[in-house]
Amino acid sequence: MKIVNTSVRKVDGVGVVTGNPAYTEDLILNNNVLTIKLLRSPHAFAKIKAIDTSIALKVPGVEAIFTHNDVPETRFTLAGQSFPEPSPYDRRILDEYVRYVGDPVAIIAAEDERAAEKAMKLIKVQYDILEPILDFEKSIDSHILIHPEEVHTNFEIGYERKRNIASKAYSEKPGVEEGFVKSDIILERTYYTQPQIHAMMETYRSYSYFDVNGRLTTVSSTQIPFHVRRHLARALELPTSKLRVIKPRVGGGFGGKQTAVCEIYSAFVTLKTGKPSKIIYNRKETHTCTTTRHEMRLDVKIGSDLEGNIKAIDINVLSNAGAYGEHAPTVTSLVSYKTFPLYDTVPMRFNANIVYSNTMNAGAFRGYGATQGTFAVESIINELAHKLNLDPTEIRMKNLVEPGEGKYITSGDIKKCIEIGKEKFNWIEKSQVREVAPNKVRAAGMAVTMQGSGIGGIDTAAATIKLGDRGDFSLMVGVTDMGQGCDTVLTQIAAEVLDVPMDKISIHSADTDLSPYDPGAYASSGTYVTGNAVIIAANKMREEILKGASKMFNTNINEIEYLGNNLKIGNNLISLEDFAQRSISFEGMNQITTTGTWGGETSPPPFIAGFAEVEVDTLTGEVEVIDYLSVVDCGTPINPNLVQVQVEGGAAQGIGLALLEDIKYDKKGKPISDSLMQYKIPSRLDCKNIRVEISNSYEKTGPFGAKSVGEVVINTPAPAIADAVYNATKVRVRKLPITSEKVLLGMFDL
Amino acid sequence: MFSFSKFFLASSLEEAYTELLKNKKNIILGGTSYLRMGNTPWNTGIDLSNLNLNYISETEEFINIGAMTTFRQLETNILLKDFFGDIFNVALRDIIGVQFRSNVTVGATVFSKYGFSDLIPVLLSLDAKVKLFNGGILSLEDFLNEQNIRKDILVEILIPKKYCKTSFQCVRKSKTDYSIINLAICNFNNKITIAVGSRPGKAMLAKKTMAILNLSENIEKEIVNAMKHIGDEIPLDSNMRGSKSYRELLLSALLRKGIQEVLN
């Protein structure tokens, strides 16, 4: 391996750091583009009785205003999932019901923002204000029905509209009841995880126009261009052949842009007016009218013998889908999918209801349910360890999976991650409670986790490589780089197989007209799934070049050697540049283009053992993370630097989840964490010491042995920090985030 | 959306004041960081940028801080540090970031009497005065106690010159957040002044607690007593950053930390 497993610079790095235009809004060339603003509901639940737009339409510069009377009847989902999506088709572009504070009521298109804002104030809406369900724990079988209309689901997902249940999930490893019978000790605990906001730096935005061929083109900051096109086709009742979606550079996603949050509005306005239009969500809309991490209540029961051999785990989940059901069944399922295999010999049962409520809707968010499951399962295992007077690392060594042939997990080693972490973190010393100054106590906690690499048996990705006329390669993929670096990683993989320097390869992503199909960047699939497709395409390219050369030079293919920049034909060297030129010319009439398509049967998990040292101020309850170490096993790191920064960034986001981030609503259901002032994400000073160790392994189904790393990184901070805080203070916070208030009030309650 | 129709660059305070009185929708522009978060359509925005109100200077009795002085200047100023120690730096350096603090002005913050302010308690603890163009000089405390926002221009802040020991205490949810509660304490020749802000209401002096400490022969021995009393005199409330009961616990905890700091 020459290029793979080295920390090459990102292909687009210098360009973005020095400010080259690259993002959706930078690419709007038309000066007459309409600006779209959405009038949003001030009520958590209401039926629109009447809307009068006549005065608003008179504002100079207003082009059009659309209400639910103007949009197609068709209902759809905006979830970024392969067809047929396991999410209910429960929304329209605009509906006569508004189901959360911020649900769109009218679409205003105007020549500029000022005119749109002015018109917005002049739209008169009469609402029939309905009693909302703001507490998701009161949703099931409430007298309030959030979706009174008929809703289509593609297949059985446990949808029970009349009970406000958006879906159900269940899974079981047999032996749970017997396990509890055999247990010497049983703990039952309830944990809560909060809805988290993605808070990517580039807010949601899209830009639509008709191209010269009359095709409706949408440029969008999205993780899922192909799914967006399919959703637009359904929502706008247009054939996909009339639609094109282009994804330029994306300024962060974290799963937020795995839901088609805003594209329907610009596409609809352009369709209706014939004019180019843009919609750029402001920060407030981004924080209050998009999607969040699913809020969950997790009731967990664990049984064990006195030596810490876990006999059974039972998990009951109530998950908040919010107003619409995007990603409802799948996110919550990952509570079990990403905890069951980790403790593979322990009987486990999981039962979940995912319910509607009149809050902002939930969706995909890095970790995708594994985060919530990890918090609950790892927390109760830590609690069990304390009850049994066992070191948290010891109880895990007794119960964690041993990988092996024929098992669900065949490669990687979570126990090795723990061993490495114990040494590098200095666990023995740091896990001791110490008073380092008056009223300042330090202690440590740990947790483990796994994720997947792509969605086994469902998602497939393709990659196309073209040999250019001067011997350079174009690599075309539909996976979307949102900062994580898949453009670079895939270029590395292609360069490795094609045996050429990386600058011989240009990567293009993504355009539904030009890119081969890819579900998009989600489910930790970029390196693993699309990476494998790139390998296939690149190997085919080598074969096709050899075939082409064989024909051109009338030489047996076995006598031609592919050397990357050159071909060796007998004793002669011919440069690839020369060959390519001749191949595409009249002489060869051979444009070599190859495509690889790949989907995994399995979803091999990356692992992390996370270790947190905290310092608690016992006078104020303030918690500071002094040291955070993630030991990650992601197979072969294709680019160790990018792995490291993914892990560091995920830990920071996890620290935010653990300590700071929380959406607050007022009594009427209006979110008040509506800015980066009120919803605080970690700043530089909140993430002083995050460290990473890579534990090497080799996943034989992965590209060059690689697994994923993008999501697994966020799961361990919350349970590790919660246990560190417990060790320091004896206060067990089971409801995230672990605020200084909860810690201090907890200390007074002891 | 915050907006105004006319930008008026004043060439004198008189001119600015006359313009201000012309229309109740006319407004003096400070750093415009907070103003822009509002939703009010204003008539004329009056800019004081050309009036040389950006200074920190000293006279015989006072340190004078011009209304257009930014937080960043306060935080890095040597004169303030000489007299009052690190309190300006400690109180201000965690507010968002350098760029934000280069925008935010002293005058707009004090005139607006923001409850969440970290600066106002500091000024209050240092016995600062405000100079208004029309209203003249009055104590910051009296100014804060006025319920109405005056139709006037804050010209400068005056802080009596005294070499004192100071402490700023606060708890923030994240390092750059608004304070859940904050305290500024000044010890000048064993006379303690305590100001409490982010209650979440606007800042006030803890006079009874100050009296307990200042009437005592040995301040250190009275700390526990003071911690008990301060909660009775300072009204606290809940908001999205913290509950009333948490603020009560923090208030006495921070008082203890702060007093210890100004005694050592």
Place this chain on the structure above:
Amino acid sequence: MLLTTTINGRKKEILIKDDDYLLDVLRKEGYLSVKRGCDTGACGLCTILLNGSPILSCSTLAARAHGKQISTIENFPKEAKTFASYMTAEGAEQCGFCSPGFTLTVIAMTKELQDPTDDEIMHYLNGNLCRCSGYISQLRAIRNFMEEIKNENC
């Protein structure tokens, strides 16, 4: 009103509305490196230098730039490229949307602070949020960048 200002060394006359903010004006004029990340002055993405000091263009009225010098990152091609090489060497740039404003603040910091400690660096840059990187890789890049500047000055 007519705004007379200097942007990246070039004198400009731009017709603006009285209550336009600098960020909107600059983007409209094609200075696309200046990004908007929030509406409350909390993220630092829109940082520009006004007479050499970093300010938030989202919170600064364009009218106040009258007669002043505005610099966006394009005004520092050499420094930006050098810093970019250290950022990319760490993989620290990630989504890149915060990078121009952040880089400009770093450049301003190197002009303002002599030999800062890590703590001083973190405080100076605390107004530049990043959701991707966790900040540690950026600190590594800054340390290396500062080292090069120090060596150049020796």
